[in-house]
Amino acid sequence: MENNSQTKLSTGSISKAIERGMVFSDKCPSREIFKHVTNKWGLLALVALLGGTLRYSDLRRKLQGVSEKMLSQTLQTLEQDGFIIRTAYPVIPPHVEYSLSEMGKEIAIRMETLVDWIEINLPNIMKYKSKIQ
Amino acid sequence: MENNSQTKLSTGSISKAIERGMVFSDKCPSREIFKHVTNKWGLLALVALLGGTLRYSDLRRKLQGVSEKMLSQTLQTLEQDGFIIRTAYPVIPPHVEYSLSEMGKEIAIRMETLVDWIEINLPNIMKYKSKIQ
DNA sequence: CAGTATCCTCATTGATACTG
DNA sequence: CAGTATCAATGAGGATACTG
Numbered sequence: 121m122e123n124n125s126q127t128k129l130s131t132g133s134i135s136k137a138i139e140r141g142m143v144f145s146d147k148c149p150s151r152e153i154f155k156h157v158t159n160k161w162g163l164l165a166l167v168a169l170l171g172g173t174l175r176y177s178d179l180r181r182k183l184q185g186v187s188e189k190m191l192s193q194t195l196q197t198l199e200q201d202g203f204i205i206r207t208a209y210p211v212i213p214p215h216v217e218y219s220l221s222e223m224g225k226e227i228a229i230r231m232e233t234l235v236d237w238i239e240i241n242l243p244n245i246m247k248y249k250s251k252i253q
Numbered sequence: 254m255e256n257n258s259q260t261k262l263s264t265g266s267i268s269k270a271i272e273r274g275m276v277f278s279d280k281c282p283s284r285e286i287f288k289h290v291t292n293k294w295g296l297l298a299l300v301a302l303l304g305g306t307l308r309y310s311d312l313r314r315k316l317q318g319v320s321e322k323m324l325s326q327t328l329q330t331l332e333q334d335g336f337i338i339r340t341a342y343p344v345i346p347p348h349v350e351y352s353l354s355e356m357g358k359e360i361a362i363r364m365e366t367l368v369d370w371i372e373i374n375l376p377n378i379m380k381y382k383s384k385i386q
Numbered sequence: 387c388a389g390t391a392t393c394c395t396c397a398t399t400g401a402t403a404c405t406g
Numbered sequence: 407c408a409g410t411a412t413c414a415a416t417g418a419g420g421a422t423a424c425t426g
Contacts, residue, residue, distance in 0.1 A: 143296075143372070144297055144315060145317060149375060150368070150375050153375070154296070154368065154371055158291040163276075163287070168277070182277060183277060184278065200382060200385065201378055201382065202377070223374060223377065223378070226374075233363055234287075234360075234363045234364065235287065239275065239283050241356060242286070244356065245334055245335055249333060249334065249335070252333065
């Protein structure tokens with residue numbers, strides 16, 4: 121109600137001057153979405169699925185160290201955000217596939233860009249850190 | 254020791270096929286850096302400083318709801334990572350300015366890209382969420 | 387195979403008070 | 407003004423066991 125972010129944004133014209141302040145206001149729902157995609161398992165799931173469809177067990181293997189609970193939780197959250205598509209085949213034993221939606225691909229690519237930048241610049245960062253201790 | 258990420262990366266040639274697996278391994282120091290820049294106050298501080306140099310009190314005002322402790326902590330972490338430059342003038346009362354380093358600008362721009370994408374697509378995301386409930 | 391249900395811990399966050 | 411120190415609370419994340 122008091123949050124008019126959607127109204128402003130839905131105009132499609134995203135003037136930097138106008139909307140830049142929105143991020144800073146708590147309560148903006150974008151903060152929640154941001155957390156979903158940048159938290160440890162969310163990030164890894166998105167990047168993993170950039171390579172294509174994967175089954176639950178594939179993801180479990182790929183995201184080393186993830187617990188079943190955290191993987192389920194992460195996938196459910198991202199599915200509810202519309203980033204991940206879950207397809208369950210009614211067979212025994214169960215067969216469930218996860219893939220990225222179009223929105224999911226778009227955000228995953230941006231996440232990948234960020235991660236790539238960090239990995240490329242890690243040597244510089246670590247060198248700097250060791251210098252200043 | 255067991256982590257050869259730096260060695261691989263320092264070659265400068267970042268083959269997607271090779272390094273894409275690195276993110277998934279825990280222990281990679283890039284995970285730490287990623288957390289520093291994507292956590293709530295880290296993100297906001299970086300984006301705020303994209304607009305130019307700010308004083309401690311400016312940031313405190315801009316990052317609504319941040320406690321003094323969290324702001325100090327956030328700024329120190331990002332300074333140690335080499336993203337933020339802290340300039341203290343030896344006057345009374347104290348005067349401290351924060352700005353982005355070149356690395357800081359580069360990563361802040363990528364963070365901004367991500368945040369912008371989310372804010373632009375928020376209406377779609379929220380609409381989707383309300384549909385599936 | 388693909389989950390759910392419980393219980394637990396400890397790291398992040400924050401409120402408050404104090405200081406050079 | 408620009409912090410530090412201390413303590414308290416919340417919840418994200420995880421270990422384990424069980425199920426359709």
